[in-house]
Amino acid sequence: MFKIPATWMRGGTSKCWVFEWDSLQVPGKTVDEVLLRLFGSPDNRQIDGVGGGTSTTSKAVILSRSVSEDADVDYTFAQVGIDEQRVDWGSNCGNCSAVVAPYAIERGWVTPGPETTAVRTLNTNTNQLILQKVDTPGGELGHSGSQMIPGVPFPGMPVGMGFFDPAGRTTGKLFPTGEPQDKVTFDGRQVPATFIDAGAPVVIVEAEAVGLTGHETAAEIDTRTELLVHLDDTRRDAAVQMGLAATRADAERAIPKLALVAKADDGDEADLVVRMLSMGRLHPALAITGSVALTMAAQHEGTVASNLISSDVSAGVTMRTPAGLVQTWAETREGTPVVGALRSARRLADAELLLPDTW
Amino acid sequence: MFKIPATWMRGGTSKCWVFEWDSLQVPGKTVDEVLLRLFGSPDNRQIDGVGGGTSTTSKAVILSRSVSEDADVDYTFAQVGIDEQRVDWGSNCGNCSAVVAPYAIERGWVTPGPETTAVRTLNTNTNQLILQKVDTPGGELGHSGSQMIPGVPFPGMPVGMGFFDPAGRTTGKLFPTGEPQDKVTFDGRQVPATFIDAGAPVVIVEAEAVGLTGHETAAEIDTRTELLVHLDDTRRDAAVQMGLAATRADAERAIPKLALVAKADDGDEADLVVRMLSMGRLHPALAITGSVALTMAAQHEGTVASNLISSDVSAGVTMRTPAGLVQTWAETREGTPVVGALRSARRLADAELLLPDTW
Known part of the structure; x- marks a missing residue:
């Protein structure tokens, strides 16, 4: 049995399991296989795993300190299949993105500022740089927060997210066909x-x-x-x-x-x-x-x-x-278009997930 | 912020959060309030908590070593409301019951036998004694198991459960009105x-x-x-x-x-x-x-x-x-009627749940 460290966080209106890349290395298994088994897929209820049986609760975020000078943290989003034996790596999730800055500060990868802290995060699915801002009064991450957002009946920590120059991150163009319609x-x-x-x-x-x-x-x-x-x-x-x-x-x-x-x-x-x-x-x-x-x-x-x-x-x-x-x-910041949104995030649990030896 | 130790286990076709009584003591809050907030209730998606938004995934089992000579472990089942601010303590859950013996052995409360181990568990909701049998080859709890049951597409550890003299545990009578129809x-x-x-x-x-x-x-x-x-x-x-x-x-x-x-x-x-x-x-x-x-x-x-x-x-x-x-x-064992069923169980995660300071 493998024990895989993970943190469960709400990001926006999603629940996201947060991993570090090293934790998902299991001999003889791909990361896709490990994620699917941990989540209990394929199974429409994900009853034997940590997935929640819905698209907004079958999500993973995998992080590491950034290798780039432009970012503090690199992160990759995975939409884990529910009744399909399949992991989609093709897009980012803005809700789960909101967990990245709080996680990085908690983990000590970024030194918090006296009032707020800006964390430069790079989403590797889309090669998108997102500047995330969180409150750190007195140089500490507030744990509870009072930010309400639509779809979540409880408050969380506010996370402001500015998407730098977001056009064409997947296809190379804002309008992939060249036409607005x-x-x-x-x-x-x-x-x-x-x-x-x-x-x-x-x-x-x-x-x-x-x-x-x-x-x-x-x-x-x-x-x-x-x-x-x-x-x-x-x-x-x-x-x-x-x-x-x-x-x-x-x-x-x-x-x-x-x-x-x-x-x-x-x-x-x-x-x-x-x-x-x-x-x-x-x-x-x-x-x-x-x-x-x-x-x-x-x-x-x-x-x-x-x-x-x-x-x-x-x-x-x-x-x-x-x-x-x-x-x-x-x-527009220094000539670059930025599109921003506000989310909230909350850490729900620190965990070790148990992966069977064989499956 | 409080950190509350808990283990997430699949029992039969349910997912159950397993607590020990001491862990749920929070100053100024009742156990009901603590459970509801941990699970993210009331909210039909339980998106800000560890509940799964369905009746089979919004369950808790709370254990302690037994104070009775007849049992090794006492346990209480709680059905945590989803969109209602309410915890039901009125009945037991046979699925979640299956987590009790594996938990007690893992926790060291019961010494495993060389082949199988029988754990005497007392459900306090119904005052029902359930003798649970699990495999412990070589005196150790198997972690993975190969028992399949309807409704769960993955194997688990087999847990045999014998309900001792199950009639009338809640109302005092097998037929509460005295009539079979x-x-x-x-x-x-x-x-x-x-x-x-x-x-x-x-x-x-x-x-x-x-x-x-x-x-x-x-x-x-x-x-x-x-x-x-x-x-x-x-x-x-x-x-x-x-x-x-x-x-x-x-x-x-x-x-x-x-x-x-x-x-x-x-x-x-x-x-x-x-x-x-x-x-x-x-x-x-x-x-x-x-x-x-x-x-x-x-x-x-x-x-x-x-x-x-x-x-x-x-x-x-x-x-x-x-x-x-x-x-x-x-x-019938020693004159007592016993009704039995077989379930499977698997430990999914060891965790610390994070409870906000105020809510």
């Missing part, structure tokens, strides 16, 4: 879509174009099997057009993500209404990487998102999600 | 029911009487909100008739459990088909305490269960559940 297949029809790569690759489709309002709840979407199949096929078509997969069948489950957008109601403080699909289900809030993509789409003329917005979004976008309002900011 | 309300009608207290209090109703076949899947039951409301009302009516609650509103969510039973198909090796409702949803397999109740009901003439059985069940009952076959055994 293309067409994608939905249920045999061609509907307008924006393919965008910022934070993570996302395909944006107007909710109305697929027969929805954009205001649907999880129950209203997740019970419609046929709709979910069509939407996943749309996502796979986008994967091919974005150069992320050779065929629809090759497309990864977690990349690109699919965002359905709608006009905000009159008088709503939101600029845009968003429903995000993740791993074949409605995301309870909004993937933060997706919020970066939507912010940049909202700021570029001719995209499916900007066509629905009448307000000024040059400094950031307020999005209405199933869990409430999500706000981003956008600025 | 009564009537209970379902959707305004009176339908036949058996109220039985063995392992745990259970109300047994024929599936046909509530318009079902007994062969339904989780998806076919859990999506029928109106049916679930009626069935919960039936369960609450039973709680009152069994003397477990003064009014329907006072009935606990976890007690009694509701079992729907049906005749086995011709040629099926099962004696009985069972669908168990737990915390308002279909149980993915069968609560083991419920399997003890169903075994004793099957063996007593005139119950809703025995009326559906044509085979000889004096030595045990084979039940068809959504996850497959569950087999019990029944015997």
Whole structure:
């Protein structure tokens, strides 16, 4: 039996198991195999492992001190399959990203400042540099924090995250096809879509174009099997057009993500209404990487998102999600565009996970 | 911030957080408050805690060395509310019970035998003595094990559990009303029911009487909100008739459990088909305490269960559940009736849970 040290942290609206690379080295096994067995996959309940049986609770973050001069910490995100024997390494998770700065400070990799501490983190899935800011009053990491965010009924430590120059981290271009608007297949029809790569690759489709309002709840979407199949096929078509997969069948489950957008109601403080699909289900809030993509789409003329917005979004976008309002900011630092978002994080448990000798 | 030592174990088809009583003592807080906050309740996703957001993954077992001469370990089961700010202490969980012997041996409370080790465990919720047997080849607890059970796709350590004289542990009587069959309300009608207290209090109703076949899947039951409301009302009516609650509103969510039973198909090796409702949803397999109740009901003439059985069940009952076959055994040891079942268990993680200073 192997004992594998790990820390369980909530990052944003996700639960993430945090590992260091060395801990996942098991003789004769790949990291994918070790993660899948630790999480109890494949099994839709993950009952014999530490996974939570849902896309937001079957996530791992693997860290090391950075080898680059530009960063303090390198981290890699893994979406661990639930009923599939498969780990997706193709995209970052903005929620789990929020655990990196608190972990690095706790671990002593970064010396805390007297009031706040900035940690330079490099996400290796997307080669994205994210500057994270946390409060460290008196040079110490506050353990509890009072930051509330939509989708989490308890407070946590606030983590401000600025995505540096987020365009094209996966495909090389903000708009992988070169155009702010293309067409994608939905249920045999061609509907307008924006393919965008910022934070993570996302395909944006107007909710109305697929027969929805954009205001649907999880129950209203997740019970419609046929709709979910069509939407996943749309996502796979986008994967091919974005150069992320050779065929629809090759497309990864977690990349690109699919965002359905709608006009905000009159008088709503939101600029845009968003429903995000993740791993074949409605995301309870909004993937933060997706919020970066939507912010940049909202700021570029001719995209499916900007066509629905009448307000000024040059400094950031307020999005209405199933869990409430999500706000981003956008600025330029030393000539580099930065898109930012605020999350909260909390350490839930320090653990040693037990891996059977054989399986 | 408090650090609370805990072990995460799979017991049968459940995941259970295992604590020792001393660890849960937090100044100014009750044990209920501490458990609820650790688990992240109330919140239907338990995203800020160690609960799994489902009834089978929001469970705690709290142990101590026994103060009784009849037992080696005392343990108490807690069903931790998910979206309710409430802990149910009213019943035992047979799945989580299976973690007790392995934990006690690992902890050094019981000296392992050269081949197998019998651990005398006392469940304090029901005052039920359960003799647990685990393999200890060479005087050591095997860590991995090869025991498969329905509902769990990975092997674990086999744990044989014999419930000593299980009748009447909660209410004082095997049949709390004195009769093997009564009537209970379902959707305004009176339908036949058996109220039985063995392992745990259970109300047994024929599936046909509530318009079902007994062969339904989780998806076919859990999506029928109106049916679930009626069935919960039936369960609450039973709680009152069994003397477990003064009014329907006072009935606990976890007690009694509701079992729907049906005749086995011709040629099926099962004696009985069972669908168990737990915390308002279909149980993915069968609560083991419920399997003890169903075994004793099957063996007593005139119950809703025995009326559906044509085979000889004096030595045990084979039940068809959504996850497959569950087999019990029944015997008499030194004049005492014993009902037994086999589970598997695996230690998933050793942990320190982090409790915020205030909440």
